[in-house]
Amino acid sequence: EPEVTQTPSHQVTQMGQEVILRCVPISNHLYFYWYRQILGQKVEFLVSFYNNEISEKSEIFDDQFSVERPDGSNFTLKIRSTKLEDSAMYFCASKLRESAGETQYFGPGTRLLVL
């Protein structure tokens, strides 16, 4: 069964460093998402992406964040200058159509720790 994959599974970085989190969505899916979950808190929406453009973004997704689909298979989230509060689990998700009734498929997440 097709699945969303994410790499790395864990990343430790120093405050101020740039990190790139990678996702490979399901191959025929067209809509892509990033979420994060800070330990003990709710899963939060960061950004949605379609047709090589950001469709929507939350207040969390400030200028430090960017997303890209560089090669038609990977979908990346870049954090330019990490802060301690960026430590969280980051999930990628994808779905085939925009329809509200469409199932969204999640990856297993990347646990980011900023020291």
Place this chain on the structure above:
Amino acid sequence: ILNVEQSPQSLHVQEGDSTNFTCSFPSSNFYALHWYRWETAKSPEALFVMTLNGDEKKKGRISATLNTKEGYSYLYIKGSQPEDSATYLCAFLYTGNQFYFGTGTSLTVIP
């Protein structure tokens, strides 16, 4: 920020018991409600996508209902088994693409 609440936060039941959890969400601007089953160290797995008031969905021993007018959804598990132990998450789709998640209900089924 929209508030999506789930209750209870955690639940321990004996194998064979039936149980249910609640997800409450704003009753305006409803697009869809998604239920996920999430085991530790795995991807959240989609259980149900519900879009219409009065929807009832079923998958094996798990079922869900939806009331968009009053802003709640129930998830039921009949005859709980140890493999049902997981966190059950609901996600409210507010716009076409923006989900708001509940905190989840952590279910432990004791053999």
